Amino acid sequence: MIPPPLPPNLESRRSQMFPVLDARDHERMQRFGEVRHFRDGECLAAAGQPSPGMFVLSQGRVALSRRDGLGHSIPIVEEGPGQFLGEVAQLSGRPSLVDAHAVGEVEALVIPPHRLRALLVAEADLGERIMRALILRRVGLLETGAGGPVLVGPPEGAGRVRLEGFLSRNGHPYLALDPAQGGEAASLLERYSPRAEELPLVVCPDGSVLKNPLESTLARALGLLPEGAFETRYDVTVVGAGPAGLSTAVYAASEGLRVLVLDQRAFGGQAGASSRIENYLGFPTGITGQALTARAYVQAQKFGVEMAIPAEVASLRCAASGEPLALELTDGRRVRTRTVVVASGARYRRPALANLGQFEGRGVFYWASPIEARMCDGEEVVLVGGGNSAGQAAVFLAGHARRVRVLVRGRELAASMSSYLVERLAASPRIELVMETEVVALAGSDERGLRSVRWRHQPSGREEEHDVRHLFLFIGADPATEWLAGCGVALDAKGFVRTGAALGEEPLQTEAWEATGRAPFTFETSLPGVFAIGDARSDSVKRVGTAIGEGSAVVAQLHACLTSAAAAERRGAERPPRALRQAPSHPHVRHQGASGRMPPHGARAMKKVCPHLEVTEHHRTAPIHPSGHGCMECLKDGGDWVHLRMCLTCGHVGCCDDSPSRHATRHFHASSHPVIKSFEPGEDWAWCFVDEQLLERIPTFPGESPPVHYSAPMSAP
Incomplete structure (x- = not known):
């Protein structure tokens, strides 16, 4: 069988996507799985259904194909002895994105997700080759839309833009069809006759059809969100999957802690929406925010981090001394955890415009991804903001739009934006800087969305109105900490979380702190066991590098906190005379x-x-x-x-x-x-x-002796 061509950027890496393992590699993998046999034509994996893990073939061949909810099936590749089946979904036991059928009699080593993760860590060189193949295969699926849902609706429809953004930011493949182009998309609309507010239709891989679903509804239909109650008591629960939260997750899980990450939207946070980060250490040519955070997301799963996205936290509940903390989710579920890391970040501020909500998602956007850029081809757009995120977005949009007007409230950009971005904006013929200016009014309709924007030059009071269909807002930052209300975590006047020395003495005069017998750690809040890092933390430096650094640094404090809690529990336990x-x-x-x-x-x-x-x-x-x-x-x-x-x-x-x-x-x-x-x-x-x-009541093992063979007393580190 001649394999079908891959996307051009992946064809040169075919050998890395589908490597052949030798007998020694296969021997090293044996202890991680179980040998199973499959008959000719038997299904090893089905798109949209839970997969038992990774298959390592020792005999026979397996045909892989991609399928969508419209019934299309396209061959991908046929793999034989020494090759393996799987992609990054198999790290966490999520549903398969492809179909796999035996061609003749097949013998395969089946490695379940938790043992696959163990293999990647224990056999580092072999794990590197496997991990590279898993990632490249996911890239191929993303570029072809294989294994994901089909979105049917107008390209600029608010619902379609919203769901496209959700799927793309979470690294899940999909196809999008415009019913105006006729074909199957138009036939689906005729069949289901949706109202305008029910678009887009979403056809899932199993053939089920959803009408303009919520992100959480779609995630459950695709198997991205864990079902049922959270039975595990976690060592660490991280609220927020931006750079800070993912950094904590990777370091904590790699050091043996049981970690859960919750985020109400997608991994990556504001940084994940950045078109290009050029001043992050180690990437001289720059890297997109999506690529950087996607690597961290996969890396966290490699170490066994559990992800629940989208999952919104409603409140934090403090338990009695010695009992775990509890996070109440908006869907009614509860997470029990020994420590909490607040990494929920900040969101861009919404300007005080009376009809702003009418146009959000329908001309007004708070990020600039390829989805939004596609709608701006050849048009004039307005972007508001003077920070690095605004500068990166302006440069990115200038590659698509006819002109990008950047409105800045201040008198100069140097105070809020990195100099390399200031120079790039000034050098672009498609970018026009408008200083000391703010937006004062929006106009449009429910049917057509945003149609014009009015702004005012502050020193002169002069106002201008321009026909603009796309407005991007990157102004200020409001902390995403409302879920902490009433739990005892101290916030500053702006709503950011106070930690460490910034707490002062008053918040610490509680029985909870007396029971710990210690002072708060640097990133610890006024509630023992609750930490804050990244943009959500008061007085933090709002940079990707800083967030990642804080995320790694807090892990040592988490260990110390867990140790302190265990010691306090022992001190409070009943002891014999x-x-x-x-x-x-x-x-x-x-x-x-x-x-x-x-x-x-x-x-x-x-x-x-x-x-x-x-x-x-x-x-x-x-x-x-x-x-x-x-x-x-x-x-x-x-x-x-x-x-x-x-x-x-x-x-x-x-x-x-x-x-x-x-x-x-x-x-x-x-x-x-x-x-x-x-x-x-x-x-x-x-x-x-x-x-x-x-x-x-363990039996005494031969060879054991009491703990008296010490050559020197232990000393404090």
């Missing part, structure tokens, strides 16, 4: 009796023994030695060890608060054995950090 506690058996070890404490970080015990715990009965360990630093309670005791835990994979020994979940989850990525055993005298349990299950 001092007379029943064991006496020290070594000058550098202070033993302490058990009191039925929960495993580290307050994880909940479950009765069923998971497969990881079943193997502990046969595990052998050597005499233990300390491998890391202890918790605050250890430090208070002059450096003596109090609480000891051993990793049953490598023998690492550390304090119970020395990030055991991070350490064990790293091993889970590599060996699927994420178990920690307690060596604290009087305690006898092992804990699986992946399955959240407990095994009590």
Whole structure:
């Protein structure tokens, strides 16, 4: 079979999109999957249906084809032994975007999503080749619209523009058809007879038809949004999937924390809508905001971050001391989490124009993507704003529009815009700068949308009105923090979140802070366990680089917060009488009796023994030695060890608060054995950090010895 041509920019990379793995590669992958057999013609994957994961072929061939809701099926490629089936959707278990059928008898290694992620981390060089292929395949699907819904409606219709923006910003393929061009699009309108407000029609891959759906409705129909309740108690829940939030997610998940990211619209935030970022370190030719944040989005999924987009947070609920925080979503669901990171950013300010809402999405826009640029071809547009985002958008639109008028309230751009952008705007023959000017009125109709814009020159009071169908607003920034109202998180006068030293003393005079026994961390808010980063944080520098830096820096504070919370929980737990506690058996070890404490970080015990715990009965360990630093309670005791835990994979020994979940989850990525055993005298349990299950009354393993083989006391870092 001769493979059909790929899009021109991908044809030269065909060998990277569809690599052939050798016998050694296949052997390395065996432990991550299960061998299955398929009959001739049997379906391995169906577009729009959940996929079991990635298929690695050892015998036979599989034909891949792309299909849409209109019934079209187009061959993509036929793969054989040594090749694998899958794209980035398989990292998170989302529905397949293509059909796959066996050609003859097929034998394949099926690697489920969580084991695929483990493979990518454990086998770095092999994982790099697989990851590159998965990403390139998604790029190919995006460029052809394969596997996604079909939008049927007028190109400038507000509903179509809105849904196109949602799908493109979330990296999901789609096709858009104009019924005015006739053909199948016109036939669909005749068949369903939608009213104007019901456009566009959305034909999903399974053939179902939606009429101008909400983004959340479409996301559920496509399998992009998790269904049902959030059963997991997360270590970290990040609200906002912009650069700051994605940075936190990547670093936290890569260090073993269980992370959920919520965003009400799309990943990328304001930066994701930027046409080109040229002053971000490491990209000398520049990079689009969408490309930069899409890489972070895929990277987060590689490390196991769970994404719920679109999912809007209604409120934050504070629980009793020792209990998890709770986020209430607008759809009625609840997320329980040990820490919250506020990365919800800021939104562009809406000017005080009486009829602004009438034209939003129908001529008035707050971002400039290729979708909006397409509508501006050969026309005159107006853009309002004097910051970097405004400058980047103006340069981008100038490549499509006949003329771009940039209205700026200030007297000069240098105070608010990077010099390279100022120079580029001044050099463009299609860009006209209009200083000390603001928009005062809009005119148009419901049927035709925006038709004219009036603005006023502030020093002279002179007003002008021009026929303009497209107005782009990039002015100011209002914090997206209204969901924090009433929860105890202190805001500044503008609504941005106060953190660290900016809190002062008054917000900290609470029982919650007294229970922690510490001061807030740099990015921590007035509510223990709730942090704020990026544009939502008071006095932060509103730049992509700063947001990413804060997102990575807060992870160390999250670990410290979880450690502090676990220590506070132990201090508050009931303890046996001092007379029943064991006496020290070594000058550098202070033993302490058990009191039925929960495993580290307050994880909940479950009765069923998971497969990881079943193997502990046969595990052998050597005499233990300390491998890391202890918790605050250890430090208070002059450096003596109090609480000891051993990793049953490598023998690492550390304090119970020395990030055991991070350490064990790293091993889970590599060996699927994420178990920690307690060596604290009087305690006898092992804990699986992946399955959240407990095994009590562990048999004494041959070769174990009490924790007395220390050569020196622990010292504070």
